[in-house]
Amino acid sequence: MPNKIIPYRKDLKPLARLLRKNQTEAEKLLWSVLRRKSLGVEFHRQVPLLDFIIDFYCHEIGLAIEVDGSIHETQFFEDAQRAEKIKSYGVAIMRFTNDEVQSDVEHVLLKIREKLEELQ
Template identity: 35%
Template sequence: MARPTVKRARQLRRNMSAPERLLWQRLRQRPNGFKFRRQHPVGDYIVDFCCLSERFVIEVDGISHEMGSGPMQDDKRSRFLRENGFRVLRVAAARVMADADGTAEAIAARVASPLHRPADGPPPRTGEAR
């Protein structure tokens, strides 16, 4: 028997929002060679999209994320994901609807070049060359 989060993830895959469907059409093509999953369980949460090899999560935020307790819930969720080694990118649903191709390209570029690469050590101080 499937865990409750797996069962819920399957339901969410069948009932994706319009922005999620548009973005999924692009991400499923493996931009820059990165494989994405949709509606993927991480702990007790189900993230919109996830590139497991890079531990990168994309959350598509509609207007409901800006109202009521939405921002607090999003912060709690993002904190949990970061504490568990994931980088989190929140994308406005309106941006996806306006330019799904550009949004997918920007996501692939962000996955490909993280801001900090721990294996490279700390960044050089101002004025120092590597």
């Protein structure tokens, strides 16, 4: 899939920059294994898409990865609405909890690799 331009709110750029500087421990860990095209595709951190900021995004294939903290346990409906809006632009979304990333990052990477193969 060629890089597709997805609109975003320009006012989210400063917040995205701030989030890049203040990553959670789980985000730091996952970024350490996603960066530098280590899986064969390029990911970016804290990317504005539509009205949202995605934790990790690969423009080449349209894959968004979210790492969710405990706040997401109570906002299932909001997360589902957000996911549907993003998916309507042809973007696939994967979600992992902080605990999943921190306790078994290799399993998370396996799931991401499987998704990359499916999308390519």
